[in-house]
Amino acid sequence: MEKVGEIQAEGVKGVPEDHGSAEKAHVEKVSLQNNVSARIKNPLADLTTEQVLRDVEEYAQEHQLSDILPELRKGALVARDPAEYESVPGLTQDEIEALRDEVLHRWRQPWALYFTIILCSVGAAVQGWDQTGSNGANLSFPDAFGIPETDSPDAVRNEWLVGVINAGPYLSSAFFSCWLSDPCNRYLGRRGTIFLAAVFCFLSPIGSAVTQNWHQLFVTRLLLGIGMGLKASTIPIFCAENVPANIRGGLVMCWQLWTAFGIFLGYSANLAVMKVGTIAWRLQFGSAFIPAIPLLVGVYFCPESPRWYIKRGSAYKAYRSLLRLRNTPLQAARDLYYISAQIKIEQEIIGPSNYITRFGELFTIPRVRRATLASFTVMIAQQMCGINIVSFYSSTIFSNAGASNEQALFASWGTGLVNFVFAFPAVWTIDTWGRRSLLLFTFPQMAWTLLAAGFCFKIPESSNAHLGLIAFFVYLFEAFYSPGEGPVPFTYSAEVFPLSHREVGMAWAVSVCLGFAAVLSITFPRMLYVMGATGAFGFYAALNVTAFVMIFLWVPETKQRTLEELDYIFAVPTRVHMRYQVFQVLPWWFRTYILRQNVTLEPLYHFDHIATDETAADVRKRSVVSGPPKYEE
Numbered sequence: 252m253e254k255v256g257e258i259q260a261e262g263v264k265g266v267p268e269d270h271g272s273a274e275k276a277h278v279e280k281v282s283l284q285n286n287v288s289a290r291i292k293n294p295l296a297d298l299t300t301e302q303v304l305r306d307v308e309e310y311a312q313e314h315q316l317s318d319i320l321p322e323l324r325k326g327a328l329v330a331r332d333p334a335e336y337e338s339v340p341g342l343t344q345d346e347i348e349a350l351r352d353e354v355l356h357r358w359r360q361p362w363a364l365y366f367t368i369i370l371c372s373v374g375a376a377v378q379g380w381d382q383t384g385s386n387g388a389n390l391s392f393p394d395a396f397g398i399p400e401t402d403s404p405d406a407v408r409n410e411w412l413v414g415v416i417n418a419g420p421y422l423s424s425a426f427f428s429c430w431l432s433d434p435c436n437r438y439l440g441r442r443g444t445i446f447l448a449a450v451f452c453f454l455s456p457i458g459s460a461v462t463q464n465w466h467q468l469f470v471t472r473l474l475l476g477i478g479m480g481l482k483a484s485t486i487p488i489f490c491a492e493n494v495p496a497n498i499r500g501g502l503v504m505c506w507q508l509w510t511a512f513g514i515f516l517g518y519s520a521n522l523a524v525m526k527v528g529t530i531a532w533r534l535q536f537g538s539a540f541i542p543a544i545p546l547l548v549g550v551y552f553c554p555e556s557p558r559w560y561i562k563r564g565s566a567y568k569a570y571r572s573l574l575r576l577r578n579t580p581l582q583a584a585r586d587l588y589y590i591s592a593q594i595k596i597e598q599e600i601i602g603p604s605n606y607i608t609r610f611g612e613l614f615t616i617p618r619v620r621r622a623t624l625a626s627f628t629v630m631i632a633q634q635m636c637g638i639n640i641v642s643f644y645s646s647t648i649f650s651n652a653g654a655s656n657e658q659a660l661f662a663s664w665g666t667g668l669v670n671f672v673f674a675f676p677a678v679w680t681i682d683t684w685g686r687r688s689l690l691l692f693t694f695p696q697m698a699w700t701l702l703a704a705g706f707c708f709k710i711p712e713s714s715n716a717h718l719g720l721i722a723f724f725v726y727l728f729e730a731f732y733s734p735g736e737g738p739v740p741f742t743y744s745a746e747v748f749p750l751s752h753r754e755v756g757m758a759w760a761v762s763v764c765l766g767f768a769a770v771l772s773i774t775f776p777r778m779l780y781v782m783g784a785t786g787a788f789g790f791y792a793a794l795n796v797t798a799f800v801m802i803f804l805w806v807p808e809t810k811q812r813t814l815e816e817l818d819y820i821f822a823v824p825t826r827v828h829m830r831y832q833v834f835q836v837l838p839w840w841f842r843t844y845i846l847r848q849n850v851t852l853e854p855l856y857h858f859d860h861i862a863t864d865e866t867a868a869d870v871r872k873r874s875v876v877s878g879p880p881k882y883e884e
Contacts, residue, residue, distance in 0.1 A: 293816075294592045295331040303327050307588065314566035319584055326585030330592075342581070349579045357497045363575040364502075367493055367553040371445065371486045372505035376542035377452045378479055379513025379642075380520070383667060384456075384539050385417050386646050387521030388532035390656050395532060396465040400776065410776040416469050417643060418772035423476025424483065425766030431477075432484035432761075433606055433754040441489040441556045444481055445546065451478025452543035460537025468536075476765075478543075484761045487745035488753055492556040493576050495586075496813040500681035500742050507738035508678070511671040513542060514642060518667035521646075521660050558750055558814070561591055589813070597749045597818065609755045619752050621807075621821045626744040626760040628805045629690070632798035633740045634767035636697050637791030638732050640775050641666055641725060647776070651784060652721050653712040662722050669726045673733035685810040686739045690802045693735025698795035700728040705788025740764060743806075746814055747821060804829050820856065831855045 295303060307327045311320045321341075328339045329350065336342070336350045352359050393399050398409040415422075435444040455475035462468040487506055494502045517539070524534040554576055560569035566587065573583035613623045633639075641648070645666050649659035680689060704724035710717040740760075748756030778787050807820050807828055839852040 293331070294596060295327065295589070298331065300328065300331075303331055310588065310591065316566060316570070319570065319580070322580050322584035323588055326581055326583075327588045329581070330585045330589040346579055346581045349582060352578070353495065353497060353582075357495075359578070360495070360498070361576060361578060363554060364493060367576075368490050368502045368505050370545060370549045370553060371490055372509040373542055374445065374449060374452070374482050374486055374546040375506045375509040376513030376516065377456075377539055378483065379510040379515075380517040380539040380542060381420060381456065381475065381479075381513075381536075383514050383517025383521060383642065383663070384535040384537075386517070386643055386663060387525070387660060388535040389413065389417070389644070390532075390646055390650070390659070391529075392465075392468070392532040392536075395529065396468070398465055407777070410780060411773065412465070414773035414776045416465060416472065418769035419469050419472030420476035420479050421765040421769035421772060423473040424480030425762040425769060428477040428480030429484050429758040429762040429765070432481055432758045433609070435481060436485060436488075436559070436754045441485055441492075441559055442550050442553060444485045445489065445550050448478040448481035448485065449543050449547040449550065451475065452482065453478075453540050453547055456537050456539040456543075459539075460533040475539075480761065480765065483741070483765070484754070484757045487741045488757050489556055491742070491745040491814065492558040493554070493572075495577075496816075497811050498682060499746065500686065500738075500810060505678075506741050507733075508671075508674045509542075511667075511674045511733060511737065515664075515667035515671040516542075518660070518664040522664055525657065525660055557587065558590060558594070561587075561594055562750055566591065593813075593816075593818065594750055597751055606755065609752055610759075612752060613756060613759055617824070618818060618822045619749065619756070621823075621825055622747040622749075622752075622756060623759060624825065625806050625821070626740075626747055626756065627763055628798075628801045629686075629736075629740040629743050630760045630764040631767055632690070632694075632802060633736055633764055634771055635791070635794035635798045636694065636732065636736050637701055637788070637794065638729075638736070639768050639771050640787070640791065641729065643772050644775055644779070645725070647779070648725075648784065649718070649722070651779065652708065652718050654718055658718075662718075665722065665726060666729050669729040670733050670737070673730045674737055675734075677734040677738045680734060681738060681742065682810050685808045686743050687802070687806055687808040689735045690739055690806065691799065693731045694795050694799040694802065696731040697728055697736070698792045698799070700724050700731060701788050701795065702792040704728060705785040705792065708784040708788075743809065746809055747817060749818060750814070803832055823855070828855070 298306070304324055304327070307323050308320065311317050311323055316323060325339055325341055325346075329336045329342075332338075337347060342350075393409060393413050398405075398412050400406055400409050400413060403409060432444060435447065439447065451474060455471050455478060458471035458474065459468055462471060490502060490506065491499055517535075520538045521535050524531045524538075527534065554572040555568070557569035557572040557576070560566070560572060569590075570583055570587050573586055574580060577583045577586065612619055614620055645663040646656075646659045649662040650656065654662060677689065684692075701724075704721055707717065707720040707724060710720065712718075744757055744760035745753075775787070778790075782790065805825065805828075807823070809817055809820065812820065835852065835855075839850055842848040842850045
């Protein structure tokens with residue numbers, strides 16, 4: 252990249268005016284609808300230094316940002332060629348060190364960023380705690396409300412009824428509250444929506460604890476689902492939009508880490524109250540309100556999403572948020588300008604829309620449709636893998652294996668501990684190994700461990716190995732789930748949609764996940780009775796294999812790419828991605844790991860070049876932010 256003596260907003264010299272003549276050199280454009288070349292394009296790369304500086308000044312004037320114009324100029328030039336940031340004139344030593352730390356010490360981030368991620372992720376513990384609270388309560392609340400699952404002429408009806416009550420929050424989330432997240436985010440912001448969700452997550456468990464019949468319990472669990480759906484649809488987006496690309500996966504997956512922690516705390520609470528008498532199940536349901544308290548109190552101490560501000564046209568407020576989320580004003584200005592440049596292109600391509608049309612466009616606009624397919628795949632895979640038959644019904648499963656109620660609760664507590672401990676490796680591997688690689692490694696392991704646990708039910712109950720081996724393979728299944736399919740779905744779905752469709756896209760993804768969680772919750776008690784534990788576990792082992800194939804074909808990698816660069820990844824046609832996996836990746840894997848040959852895999856995605864003043868002299872004059880180019884279909 253060329254050096255410039257001073258960064259200044261002078262007129263562009265030596266760049267010919269573009270009057271649309273055919274004599275101008277053709278510039279290859281990357282379509283965000285049909286990116287057949289699989290190029291990841293930096294929208295500033297083809298601009299000369301003078302063009303960038305001119306566009307920055309126009310952007311600053313348009314958004315009343317003249318007071319930070321020096322930072323915007325330097326930031327835009329850094330964004331133009333991130334690898335050559337030291338060539339940008341005017342950078343201070345502290346700014347150079349901060350940019351260097353993004354690569355060498357990527358976890359050195361402001362406390363406000365970590366506070367935001369941790370606080371919001373604590374809210375995920377509500378969902379985990381509720382799953383395990385109902386898990387333990389299943390041993391006693393059906394008898395308390397006159398709907399026993401055994402020793403009753405209505406046992407079959409009661410099995411379905413208990414399943415529906417357990418599924419209440421997921422039914423409410425999937426069919427109602429997830430779809431409220433788009434208008435709530437639009438008018439209340441990310442923080443306002445999270446606060447509203449926390450209110451429901453705080454009050455509903457308390458209501459569950461004081462219900463007098465199963466009808467009231469079902470209603471309170473439906474109300475809990477309103478909070479869970481809003482929270483699950485918004486918090487991962489909020490975190491993804493605040494975090495730098497190179498650690499986004501590691502921090503956004505804190506959602507799953509705290510869900511696992513909530514599961515562990517829920518199991519611990521079950522054990523703590525199991526001997527208090529007939530009110531044990533009430534405490535098991537009601538204790539889930541606890542993790543909602545810090546979220547309710549602290550969410551407005553977090554900075555609002557800068558991308559949400561940009562979407563609302565409040566660039567200065569976005570900059571103020573970025574100042575709290577980045578280490579230096581230079582990094583804040585760089586991200587502000589680069590995000591604005593990409594969002595402007597998105598808006599030009601997709602255009603204005605309302606809620607109904609945005610939902611329809613999830614399936615009609617090619618770039619968005621591919622994100623919809625990928626998010627659907629990872630979300631439904633979380634239910635296909637069978638994790639929630641353990642989260643919802645582990646106490647019932649262990650009880651069927653011959654354990655006493657106390658032994659079943661202790662064995663379930665072990666699943667929660669394993670789930671929580673083995674979620675930690677994903678913090679470091681999700682941004683190095685990648686989302687896709689973690690999934691492809693862990694799904695085969697989950698399949699065979701689940702199958703092994705199912706066959707262990709064939710061991711005679713009189714044998715000491717019967718319960719021990721069942722628990723061992725269930726724990727092993729949890730250990731493989733926690734760093735793979737555990738953290739990936741919500742992290743992945745929060746990042747794959749363009750900003751214009753992020754709320755409705757995440758609503759779609761979460762509704763798929765929680766909707767099928769409801770199906771699982773409703774059907775598993777009856778499935779366990781009809782098919783037996785071996786048949787039920789074998790069924791979900793087969794679904795793991797099916798999910799592996801779906802992920803291999805339909806889920807692109809997203810690690811360490813900015814949210815805006817993902818536009819180019821999801822512009823690659825699905826058939827191109829599938830063809831590459833089948834005809835490039837599979838032969839490479841076979842030759843490398845089976846035949847032990849040293850072969851090179853040609854990457855699917857190619858990063859665009861950086862322009863110089865000389866090579867860009869014939870490029871038609873354009874402004875990325877104030878007047879983006881039209882991309883062909």
